[in-house]
Amino acid sequence: MPEAPRLIRIVDGAARVVEDRWQVIDDAAALEAARAAASSAPDAPHAPDGGLLLPLGLALAQGEQLRALGRVGVWLAPADDPALAVPLFGAIALIGVQFPKFTDGRGYSSAVLLRTRLGWRGELRALGDVLQDQLFALRRVGFDSFALRADRDPVAALAAFGTFSGVYQGSVEPALPPYASPASPATPNSPARAAGTR
């Protein structure tokens, strides 16, 4: 059996490399293929922490049928309005945000909106052209899992989460800017408040 793809996940505040059981579905045809494969092998070992990750539009189009697909999530393209995913929150276990190129920064705002405005508390995963040097910022805007680009070593990339021992502004993680922190208004960011330890 081939080795399962790996991803980085924040577990209890620490970044770890774990196996990735989720299957990213690109379109309706891929969804059909996945269904067919599942029905032809009904006894295949079920991955309790995996599922099907559908494009937002395709997930919305499933309507009531979505739950019949088992454990599902949705992924957002850069131009997708994350507010459209809100009606699905009760039915999904994961939201992915796609970065077609790491220089396309729209997904950072999508993450901030999901976390601070729309109320998504579940797993939020960065997908696509996800690289070591963006991990620190991705973590800060609320991502808690990172499917590093397949040609990169996630273990080596873990160092990125310790790049900076503090932050200049609030975002999602941490939410408060140094000057709003009651602990030390004059000396921002005691090490205890450093990103990655909350």
Place this chain on the structure above:
Amino acid sequence: MYRYTEFDQRMVDERVAQFRDQVARWKSGSLSDDELRPLRLQNGLYIQRHAPMLRVAIPYGLLSSAQLRALAHIARTWDRGYGHFSTRQNIQFNWIQIEQAPDVLAALAAVQMHAIQTSGNCVRNITSDPYAGVAPDEAVDPRPYCELMRQWSTFHPEFSFLPRKFKIAFSASAREDRAATAMHDLGFYLRREADGQVVADVLAGGGMGRTPLVGAMVRHGLPWRHLATYTEALLRVYNRYGRRDNMYKARIKILVRALGAAAFAQEVEAEFAHLVDGPGTFTEAELARVAAGFAPPPYAPAADAQADASPDAAAPALRQALAAHPGFARWHGRSVRAHRVAGYAAVTLSLKRSGVAPGDVDAGTLDALAELAERYSFGELRVTHEQNVVLADVAQHELFALWTRARDLGLATANIGLLTDMICCPGGDFCSLANAKSLPIAQAIHDRFDDLDYLHDLGELSLNISGCINSCGHHHVGNIGILGVDKQGAEFYQVTLGGTVGPDAARTAIGGVIGRAFAAAEIPGVVATILDQYVALREDGERFIDTYARVGMAPFKAAVYPAHDPAVELQNA
């Protein structure tokens, strides 16, 4: 000036370590050129014609003597002995090797400087009035607000990959915008309400480049506490909806224009409604902490001088020197500005002299400036967007001694605000983006108009030169603008007239193109013709820009392209 806290120091040190690791991974092949590019850009490193260029931030233009000496050291150690002050309060080194860049950044960090976000599609160095804190006409010292926003924008996780670069400027004078605020992606005009509260009138969507636009007012009277949260809202709208399909249409000005300023402002307000009074709101305590860094220096009480820098108001000794030394008097008339504290003056030293590229400073000059700042201005100096330097706190009784010393150093040319005080980008000699050289044009104009009497007679006039449409030389807002263009592989120059940075957006104008472009050799003659026409047309005391506003383009066009020229005009169209 603002001194780094232990936290600030840690942040720049960690940034150096981060970049050192990135360069090492790039050298070992585990980071590709394309992957390194945005990372090095956000550390100020461009790949240029000769070598990577390192652009170092000088936040709101402020430098200490120790920092000037560190810049001199960098110029000597890692460059070819000089640097170049840009039009956005940065200093650029043209010959830095990328492998050595981490060491240069470490040398900067040691004196509380950095090159963070001086390039790339992120929030750039924040610029302001070089006379901040000392100008009699300012409503409030803008620097603490600039520093609050510098910190807020540093490594902002959501806005590190914007559609395009994003430049912010602050001005706090209702009389004069000395930071070209209206020509920025985001501009804040600070002022005081009747009750004393500091608020900002906010302009968005200004910029130079191939679509020059004056910023549009998007918010009137924003209380200062909301500067970061409002900017967060505005940047989120831009980050989500700004165009990314075409880099020439990706600046926020294109979005503002596409939506219309009113609709854009509504989008921002809708987003801001979620953030207003939230945790990102600046606190009085934080403002006070930062503002402490900009407390006035220990001025000596002045017995008989006035806050006015005019010769009439000066102390007897100064009046005597002005009467005895016409060269000093002429320099005083151009370089010395009024100060809000009696007995003091702000002095602009000209970096525009024949044989030196505008804004260029060699290491010896940087050291000399450090010494001048120490001796005459409490150890601080400011760089201006016109590429000169300012000693902001000079005692009036020391002006003559300062002039003598500055003259020996070649820094006392009495041309501030005059024709030869040109703004000029490095152009095709250094920059890989340029269509044409700009420095030889500046030199040719210097050579042709070297008569100070004539320059003083012409009076206030800005001549700005850009080597390409990216407009680093701010040609769009020069009273006379010169733009390098490429015509079938040959370097030509387009001339614009009437550009100006006024005290507000309504009185800021983009210059109009006069007609067909010229060969380099024609430019000094064309400028001479334009100036002759101005002298012929001007009425009492009128500046060039006033005459232009009154008579328009036509008389200048007629003078530059006489009637027998249409064949040539057609041929070159």
